[in-house]
Amino acid sequence: MAIPNSSLHIISSSPSKFPSMTPFKFPSKPSKIRCSQNPNPPSPPSTLNLISILRIIPDWADEIKESRMKQTKSLYKHEDWVEHRSSLRHIRHLLSSLSSRVILSLVPPVIAFTTVAVVVASYNTAVFWELLPEFFPVLRASSLPYQLTAPALALLLVFRTEASYSRFEEGRKAWTKIVSGTYDFARQVIVSVETDSVLKMALLRYILAFPVALKCHLVHGSDTGKDLKNLLEDDDLAVVLRSNHRPRCIIQFISQSLQMLNLEPSKRTSLESKVTCFHEGIGVCEQITSIPIPVSYTRLTSRFLVLWHLTLPIILWDDCHWIVVPATFISAASLFCIEEVGVLIEEPFPMLALDELCKLVYDNVQEALTSEKKIKDLLDAKMADHASRKRSSNGHPTSGSGQATWPNINF
Known part of the structure; x- marks a missing residue:
């Protein structure tokens, strides 16, 4: 996230101080190569086996999903909320289905299970039309096991999504504290540090750089x-x-930088206490990133969904016949979509508008720096005007002269 320079020149334009790289030197004597060695061995020909062919669609879906995860998220404004709750949102969402990373990531499993349904329906149709020998049975089963296990699958998906959303909410709250702590830290530096302007500007740069570095x-x-x-x-x-x-x-x-500033001990202690917010933010965010939802829970949900949809065409054959194909398609698209949303929001930070939050902090601090001297001069002028109105020319206070500058506030 490249943040533009401001008029206050917080960003320094000092020349680069990277060390110069040592030039590479070739050896004085070339090494001897025997005739049996080939200095440029040909690369082995790339052969397409069955696994690589089957991975074409999943790899394509994963590539699209990961590329969409890197897109910059934006903070909502009033116009965005109006569009978000618009009555036309359902049509808009339906028309944008083919560009949704969630839906595109479902292409491999949905195609796979729909293909299984087509195979099962074709096999049963061939047996019914006696195109196969008589010892081939029709693949059918009672729907009672599915009726008994459907609530368990629903609860499993709900708990999985709820656990992922809890992590998303925890990450959002952690970044809310980081953003507010960064702005509060910068505000106290602007107010407390009156000398050492160079070191003050450097400290403000470090404070603004922290959320950006944490985002990266x-x-x-x-x-x-x-x-x-x-x-x-x-x-x-x-x-x-x-x-x-x-x-x-x-x-x-x-x-x-805080140790080098010429500050009173109480002010230095107050500023150093703000660093604790940064350490806490790092700890919470790293725990969310490093510790996922128990992997056994994710594996159980995935295995349950796979076994459910592999046997779904057999269960529905007696009641639906060839309708098992669209029924399997709809069921796989719906249930796997819920599971995919849970997996996506399990890692919350790519889903949050962290770039916009960092830029918001930068803009707020720049505005505070711009208005600092202006507000201070305005308040000094008001205090001087108030003092001059309270005293006469000979130094004695006057009563009822002039217009009141400050309102009468009764506590």
Whole structure:
């Protein structure tokens, strides 16, 4: 997330301080190659086997799903909420079905189980028309086991989705605390630090860089260097990029900057307490990312769904015959869609608009910096005007002269 520079020049334009790379030197004597060796061995021919053919559609669906996960999410505004609750939303959602990553990710299982239904229906039809020998039985079974296990499958899917949404909500709350803590930390620095303007600006850059670094740490495929290049100077960015844990490295920059500031002990203690919010945010987010819902629960749901739909055409044959094909298609598309949504929101951070949240914090801090001196001068002018109205020219207070500047507030 590249954040534009502001008029306050928080972003430094210092020259790059990366060390110059040592030029590569070829060996003075070329190595001897025997005649039996081939310096450029031909690559083995790529042969398409059955597994690679069967993986074409799943790999295509996974590639689309992962590419859609990397798309930038946006925060909702008033216009977005109006469209979100519009009465035309059902038509809009239906027309955009083919571009939904959830639906596209269901293409492999839905095609597979619909194909099984077609095979079962074709086999039973061939047996009914006596196209096969008599010892081939018709694949049919009682629907009673499905009637007994349907509530269990429904509860399993509900609990799976509810557990995933709890993780999503926990991640959202963690980032709400991080965003509010970042802005509160920056606000206190703006108000408390009156000297050391250079170090103050550097500290504000580190504070604004923390949520961006944490976002890159949590979302796979993020470009940390690109997202932080407009927030950190080149030498600071080089240190952050070389570190193993970049958010904690930025916290070290913040702590060292606080120690170097010429502050009263009470102010320094108050500012250092804000760093705790950053550590707590890292801990909560890393736990969500590192510890999924128990894998046995996810495997149980998947196995239940697969076995259910593999045997569904056999169960429905007596009542539906060839209608088992659309029935299996609808059932697989519906139930696997619920399970897929649970899997997607289990990792909440790619689903959240973290780029927009980081930019929102940046804009708010920039606005606070812009209005800081203006508000301070305005308040000083009001206080001076209030003092001048309370005293006469000879220094004695006056009563009832002039218009009241401050309202009378009775507590």
